[in-house]
Amino acid sequence: xxxxxxxxxxxxxxxxxxxxxxxxxxxxxxxxxxxxxxxxxxxxxxxxxxxxxxxxxxxxxxxxxxxxxxxxxxxxxxxxxxxxxxxxxxxxxxxxxxxxxxxxxxxxxxxxxxxxxxxxxxxxxxxxxxxxxxxxxxxxxxxxxxxxxxxxxxxxxxxxxxxxxxxxxxxxxxxxxxxxxxxxxxxxxxxxxxxxxxxxxxxxxxxxxxxxxxxxxxxxxxxxxxxxxxxxxxxxxxxxxxxxxxxxxxxxxxxx
Numbered sequence: 001x002x003x004x005x006x007x008x009x010x011x012x013x014x015x016x017x018x019x020x021x022x023x024x025x026x027x028x029x030x031x032x033x034x035x036x037x038x039x040x041x042x043x044x045x046x047x048x049x050x051x052x053x054x055x056x057x058x059x060x061x062x063x064x065x066x067x068x069x070x071x072x073x074x075x076x077x078x079x080x081x082x083x084x085x086x087x088x089x090x091x092x093x094x095x096x097x098x099x100x101x102x103x104x105x106x107x108x109x110x111x112x113x114x115x116x117x118x119x120x121x122x123x124x125x126x127x128x129x130x131x132x133x134x135x136x137x138x139x140x141x142x143x144x145x146x147x148x149x150x151x152x153x154x155x156x157x158x159x160x161x162x163x164x165x166x167x168x169x170x171x172x173x174x175x176x177x178x179x180x181x182x183x184x185x186x187x188x189x190x191x192x193x194x195x196x197x198x199x200x201x202x203x204x205x206x207x208x209x210x211x212x213x214x215x216x217x218x219x220x221x222x223x224x225x226x227x228x229x230x231x232x233x234x235x236x237x238x239x240x241x242x243x244x245x246x247x248x249x250x251x252x253x254x255x256x
Contacts, residue, residue: 016028018031020215036104037104042203043081046200046204059087062174062250063087070092073141074140075098075141076143077099078146079099080105080109099125100125100127106126129147129157129160131156132164137163140170144172145173146174150216158230158235162234170253171230171235171252172251174250175249177222180246181246184246196210200213227251231253236256240252
């Protein structure tokens with residue numbers, strides 16, 4: 001490779017997207033952390049309002065596909081407020097470690113856990129999806145809901161998922177995706193870029209955070225491309241299920 005080509009490649013790797021903005025890659029994690037610091041107190045309420053409560057059905061679908069059982073251990077990445085963890089334990093899973101880069105979200109999740117009287121079977125860990133604080137081959141399942149589109153290096157996060165899963169372990173990701181119905185897409189785009197930021201400003205006091213949300217969804221790989229990335233990380237038997245016409249999608253894979 002020529003010196004110019006090497007320089008260009010280094011330049012490309014030094015930046016990444018934060019919504020529609022190009023930012024230094026080293027700064028993205030702190031920018032994402034700031035977004036969720038600001039919205040943590042109203043995060044659950046905003047999820048209910050902006051999805052009309054449907055996010056709860058999507059998370060139920062994730063748990064249905066995972067099929068928790070006694071003895072199963074889970075790491076839930078980016079699940080700071082505890083939604084997936086609570087559902088996993090309620091459905092029969094034995095132990096879950098919630099890992100989130102955002103301490104404000106973790107604090108909110110711990111408070112919710114105490115309010116529900118859930119004292120056992122769940123731990124809360126401050127950590128990065130790209131460098132998980134877990135041993136190799138240490139958990140039966142890895143889940144992530146609405147987190148992976150926020151990481152700086154998606155391929156690193158997927159590699160970490162494979163690393164921490166035991167052979168035969170299950171990977172399931174719930175993420176906003178690309179709408180598959182043309183009519184719905186037009187309505188969804190109008191809602192995302194007009195209604196959602198206004199709602200964020202009125203309820204969470206942060207218009208920019210929900211503008212970023214809408215933009216980050218469009219920058220995330222579509223269903224097929226994300227599936228290819230999962231396979232490239234060394235996970236197998238990749239399957240996808242579209243939810244609500246592709247507004248969200250579940251991707252499942254296995255560590256073999």
